Amino acid sequence: MVTVPSNQARARHRDIDYDAVPGHLTAIEPGDAGYARVRSTYLRGGSPGLVLRPGTPAEVADALAFARAQPVKLGIRSGGHGISGRSTNHGGIVIDVSRLDAIEVLDERTRRVRVGPGARWSEVAAALAPYGWALTSGDYGGVGVGGLATAGGIGWLVREHGLTIDHLRAAELILADGTHVRADDGEHAELFWGLRGAGANFGVVTAFEFEVDEVGDVGFAQFVVDATDTAGFLHRWGAAVEAAPREVTSSLIIGGPRPGQPLLAHIMTVVDAADPDTVISRLRPIAATAPLLDQSIQIVPYAALMNAPHGPHNGHGEPVTRSALADHLTPELAVDVARLIESGESYFFQIRSAGGAVGDVARDATAYAGRSANFSLSAFGAARTRLDRIWDDMRPHFSGIYINFETDQRSERLHEAYPEPTLDRLRALKGRYDPDNVFRDNFPIAP
Numbered sequence: 309m310v311t312v313p314s315n316q317a318r319a320r321h322r323d324i325d326y327d328a329v330p331g332h333l334t335a336i337e338p339g340d341a342g343y344a345r346v347r348s349t350y351l352r353g354g355s356p357g358l359v360l361r362p363g364t365p366a367e368v369a370d371a372l373a374f375a376r377a378q379p380v381k382l383g384i385r386s387g388g389h390g391i392s393g394r395s396t397n398h399g400g401i402v403i404d405v406s407r408l409d410a411i412e413v414l415d416e417r418t419r420r421v422r423v424g425p426g427a428r429w430s431e432v433a434a435a436l437a438p439y440g441w442a443l444t445s446g447d448y449g450g451v452g453v454g455g456l457a458t459a460g461g462i463g464w465l466v467r468e469h470g471l472t473i474d475h476l477r478a479a480e481l482i483l484a485d486g487t488h489v490r491a492d493d494g495e496h497a498e499l500f501w502g503l504r505g506a507g508a509n510f511g512v513v514t515a516f517e518f519e520v521d522e523v524g525d526v527g528f529a530q531f532v533v534d535a536t537d538t539a540g541f542l543h544r545w546g547a548a549v550e551a552a553p554r555e556v557t558s559s560l561i562i563g564g565p566r567p568g569q570p571l572l573a574h575i576m577t578v579v580d581a582a583d584p585d586t587v588i589s590r591l592r593p594i595a596a597t598a599p600l601l602d603q604s605i606q607i608v609p610y611a612a613l614m615n616a617p618h619g620p621h622n623g624h625g626e627p628v629t630r631s632a633l634a635d636h637l638t639p640e641l642a643v644d645v646a647r648l649i650e651s652g653e654s655y656f657f658q659i660r661s662a663g664g665a666v667g668d669v670a671r672d673a674t675a676y677a678g679r680s681a682n683f684s685l686s687a688f689g690a691a692r693t694r695l696d697r698i699w700d701d702m703r704p705h706f707s708g709i710y711i712n713f714e715t716d717q718r719s720e721r722l723h724e725a726y727p728e729p730t731l732d733r734l735r736a737l738k739g740r741y742d743p744d745n746v747f748r749d750n751f752p753i754a755p
Contacts, residue, residue, distance in 0.1 A: 321357030321399045324378050330370050334361040334407075345620040346404060349385070351627035352393025356383070356402045363407040365514040369486040372512060375401045376484075376746055383749045384512055386425045387452015388621045391629050391686070391713045394750045395455065405454060408514055411435040419520045420477065425454030425513050433614035442523035442610040444469045447559065447576075447660070450618030457516050458507025459712045460676050462684050464578040464613055465523065467664030468554040473504040473676060474669055475518045481511035484746040488514075502737045505676030506726065508750035509734070510741045527579035527587030528613060529605045533598035535562060535573035538646035539639070542659075544597040545575070546637025550682055554664040555580035556590050564655045571649070573598065582607055628689045630699045631713035632706040633662070633681035641705040648687065648698050656688040677730045678708040686713040711751045725751060 319338035329335050336342050336359040346359045360371040375382050381400030388395055396402055406426035414420040430449025436442055444465035446456050461472020478492035491500040502510055535541045549558050558577040565571055579590045648654055663682035671679045689695030709724045726734055739755035
């Protein structure tokens with residue numbers, strides 16, 4: 309029996325058998341000095357009863373076996389940046405795989421790379437840069453590999469090189485029963501299909517194997533524009549993006565309206581080219597979509613785009629976000645987005661371009677079903693009911709959702725993320741690999 313200070317004992321959750329935690333596991337409890345660094349995520353405040361930090365696949369299996377024996381919630385966390393915030397909880401257990409962060413080149417000829425789920429994308433970009441390689445991987449280097457690489461991966465190279473999951477060639481994971489398996493196109497092929505888009509439902513990935521791309525310096529532009537004509541601007545920007553060559557990937561951010569000031573939009577665009585004239589010519593149609601107020605254009609290594617600091621996450625409360633995939637930014641959708649922004653119910657609204665190479669992959673090739681979408685939309689709000697009142701009216705424009713940006717727990721969202729026959733196929737997989745529904749923290753699929 310370990311004696312703990314009385315203040316720590318009072319913080320312990322009554323349904324967790326702390327004395328049964330395997331002694332070789334790194335465990336952090338409420339009251340421990342390191343607890344503040346692991347309790348919350350990027351947006352969500354958490355108060356888990358126990359955080360386990362395994363350093364090997366065998367320790368992941370041991371942590372999972374212990375967690376299964378406790379009648380509390382279970383969360384799996386790699387980087388903790390996921391907008392949905394589901395990798396923490398209140399009173400439950402979190403298995404934090406951030407120590408599994410090794411990055412290894414397996415085969416230089418085929419550009420095969422092995423990456424641990426706890427690595428950050430900035431670290432991956434830095435490790436690949438000396439080879440002249442890159443892997444499309446979200447738009448912020450502080451994000452952990454695990455959550456993104458099992459959900460999709462819409463990043464700065466997406467229109468040219470596809471989703472992050474489209475470069476996944478194999479994965480090693482611990483299943484719900486503690487079995488350590490390798491999944492690829494030849495072994496556990498159906499599981500490998502499900503991992504690419506719905507991976508949080510089937511196990512804890514301990515290593516990914518990717519085939520990465522040859523990528524040199526890229527053009528990176530930031531434009532600040534007057535978005536007062538919000539609907540017109542959104543439609544023009546969407547049309548310019550769809551018409552652009554695939555080496556162009558763009559995103560935009562619009563904040564809430566400010567009294568007496570024009571509405572501003574921040575456009576960020578990457579051109580996968582190092583020639584300045586090519587970069588400028590590709591950017592002109594994007595810059596022409598609204599009155600230009602400020603601009604910055606650079607030629608930088610791809611790793612510089614990912615070079616973001618990643619300190620501890622200190623989220624508070626419950627995030628309210630809504631996510632959608634849209635095939636096109638139609639005039640009608642643009643009008644509804646403008647109405648949402650003008651309402652003030654979304655204090656941060658973002659659209660990321662997708663399309664291009666994403667659509668080259670068959671819709672049924674992976675569990676990620678949003679292959680027809682050219683755009684990913686996300687809205688951050690302060691009040692769920694008020695945001696839903698507007699967002700739900702917009703759903704006829706949408707063709708799916710991106711799960712990492714969605715906090716809505718209503719069952720309809722599962723069908724939007726995984727339309728039939730994808731959902732039936734995932735249910736069959738769940739029944740085979742996790743019949744007890746151990747992994748039910750992030751868009752759970754009932755077996």
